[in-house]
Amino acid sequence: MVTKQYKGSPEEADLTRADSLAREIFSDVANKWALLIIEALGERTLRFGEVRDEVDGISHKMLTQNLRMLERNGLVERNVHPTVPPRVEYTLTGPGQGLRETVSGMCDWTHRHLGHIEDARRRFDT
Amino acid sequence: MVTKQYKGSPEEADLTRADSLAREIFSDVANKWALLIIEALGERTLRFGEVRDEVDGISHKMLTQNLRMLERNGLVERNVHPTVPPRVEYTLTGPGQGLRETVSGMCDWTHRHLGHIEDARRRFDT
DNA sequence: CCGGATCCTTGCCGATACTG
DNA sequence: CAGTATCGGCAAGGATCCGG
Numbered sequence: 622m623v624t625k626q627y628k629g630s631p632e633e634a635d636l637t638r639a640d641s642l643a644r645e646i647f648s649d650v651a652n653k654w655a656l657l658i659i660e661a662l663g664e665r666t667l668r669f670g671e672v673r674d675e676v677d678g679i680s681h682k683m684l685t686q687n688l689r690m691l692e693r694n695g696l697v698e699r700n701v702h703p704t705v706p707p708r709v710e711y712t713l714t715g716p717g718q719g720l721r722e723t724v725s726g727m728c729d730w731t732h733r734h735l736g737h738i739e740d741a742r743r744r745f746d747t
Numbered sequence: 748m749v750t751k752q753y754k755g756s757p758e759e760a761d762l763t764r765a766d767s768l769a770r771e772i773f774s775d776v777a778n779k780w781a782l783l784i785i786e787a788l789g790e791r792t793l794r795f796g797e798v799r800d801e802v803d804g805i806s807h808k809m810l811t812q813n814l815r816m817l818e819r820n821g822l823v824e825r826n827v828h829p830t831v832p833p834r835v836e837y838t839l840t841g842p843g844q845g846l847r848e849t850v851s852g853m854c855d856w857t858h859r860h861l862g863h864i865e866d867a868r869r870r871f872d873t
Numbered sequence: 874c875c876g877g878a879t880c881c882t883t884g885c886c887g888a889t890a891c892t893g
Numbered sequence: 894c895a896g897t898a899t900c901g902g903c904a905a906g907g908a909t910c911c912g913g
Contacts, residue, residue, distance in 0.1 A: 643857050644803075646864055651779045651853070669895055677770075680887055685896065695867025706894040707893080716860045723856055726849035727777070731769050734842045738772055741821025795875060806907055811876060832874040833913080877912085885905080892897080 649694060650720070654679055654687045659713065659721050660728055662697065666712035696720060775820060776846070780805055780813045785839065785847050786854055788823065792838035822846060 649655065654676070661667070661675035673684055688711060691697040696717035702708040713721055775781065780802070787793070787801035799810055814837060817823040822843035828834040839847055 639858075639861060642861055642865065643854075646857050646861070647783070647854075648779050650857075651777065651782050653774050653777045656777050657773070681896090682888090683886065686886090693868055693871040694864050695871075701895090705893090707896090709895060716856075716863050719860070720853070720856050723849055723852035726852060727846070728769075728773075730842075730846050730849055731772050731776075732765075734845070735765060735768055735772070737842050738820050739768065742819055745819040745821075807876085808908090809906065812906090827875090830874095831913095833876090835875060875913085877910105879910085880908090882907080883905085885903090887900105887902090889899085890897105891899105893895090 646694065649690055650696075654683050655691060656724050656727070658684070658687055658691065659696070659717065660724050662711060662713045662717075663721065664713070664718070666700075666710050669709050669711070672711060691717070772820065775816055776822075780809050781817060782850050782853070784810070784813055784817065785822070785843065786850050788837060788839050788843075789847065790839070790844070792826075792836050795835050795837070798837060817843070 657676045657679070658672060661672055667675065669684070669688075672688070673679060673681070676684070688697060688699070692699050695714055698712045698714050700710045700712070702710070783802045783805070784798060787798055793801065795810070795814075798814070799805060799807070802810070814823065814825070818825050821840055824838045824840050826836045826838070828836070
């Protein structure tokens with residue numbers, strides 16, 4: 622479980638540690654920009670600017686910030702070509718690909734239910 | 748695609764509309780609290796307080812806020828029993844269940860890669 | 874037990890400017 | 894082209910109180 626924390630009993634000590642780590646990772650990854658970046662990378666490798674073009678509306682700052690975070694967690698690999706002008710490429714790692722599949726699932730789900738959601742909203746907004 | 752917006756050409760007008768709607772939904776749903784609530788609900792129906800107990804660390808305010816949002820988008824159903832004290836139950840709808848499956852995928856992924864991520868972090872933090 | 878409203882703090886995020 | 898740093902506004906979110 623990611624939702625619940627176990628407290629108290631000593632033999633569950635590493636369970637709580639694993640859980641709080643899980644929660645931390647989840648908090649990192651389960652945000653709009655991170656997920657959109659992962660989806661954008663897909664199976665290709667993209668340059669910094671290319672990712673920015675794919676992920677509509679993201680700012681320079683948020684992009685670097687999230688890319689760093691994803692790199693730190695071993696989800697994307699960062700390759701710097703020491704040319705001029707610099708060329709920096711980002712690729713999903715193996716685990717990153719795994720996560721991407723679930724993210725793609727979310728995207729698919731979103732598109733499949735656009736209609737249902739639009740209806741639900743209209744009903745709710747009255 | 749959820750990441751990219753099409754601009755300009757008129758025949759893509761409804762595509763851009765669908766896309767911006769998709770982006771809006773994605774922004775709603777792809778946040779830590781919403782996903783944790785969905786995962787907590789699972790296939791059971793829970794009372795307000797029970798959800799709060801499951802989703803560790805969520806505040807009263809965030810919980811109501813996100814439950815409203817999920818209800819508005821037709822992902823959870825809200826049932827009020829006019830008793831005293833009041834009893835309010837929340838259940839995932841059909842589409843909500845569909846989304847939940849992908850969320851569970853994310854949770855599973857997180858747990859499967861705890862080790863990898865911990866290692867990656869240690870390497871990065873040096 | 875729930876939900877809404879209000880205040881108040883925190884930190885997210887965009888804008889800008891500067892380095893390599 | 895890519896990254897870092899700084900600043901400032903504004904919205905997210907926590908604490909609390911009251912009302913059904």
